[in-house]
Amino acid sequence: MREKTFVYLKPNTIQRQLVGEVLRRFERRGLKIVAMKMLWLSRKQAEELYKEHRGKDFYEPLIKFVTSSPIIAMVLEGDHAVKLVRHTIGSTDPMEASGGTIRGDFAISVRKNIVHASDSLESAKREIALFFDESEIFDYQLPL
């Protein structure tokens, strides 16, 4: 099933100049970039994105970290994109992420885990709408 999912590259990915490396892995998986922007998350945006985690131990440091420096937000499209992206990035905790996954290869801690991706089609819809207008999401063909 053709799906769209939300992904953003966390501040440390830009700080460590790993943007190209991470994007290359998504592209090589056949995922299509249909929207992308660089932005500095406001506290309000970060709180909305992570509202399900409010009250947890890691919530405040997480909000502080993701608002510390710019991020790159995108929408990726592909067959079963939600699951495919989650497989490509690996487990949330880099200690559990397999080698060959983005987090397994680059993440240094569960907070600074390189990238966020929606965990379900419902979250993807909600998260995409938080950052992108319909007019910013492009419909185009890749060569076969």
Ligand code: CMP
């Ligand atoms: P992300 O995919 O952005 O979704 C929620 C984030 O919370 C997660 O990646 C981690 O960066 C962070 N997170 C989850 N669990 C912990 C934890 N135990 N300690 C610190 N950060 C966490």
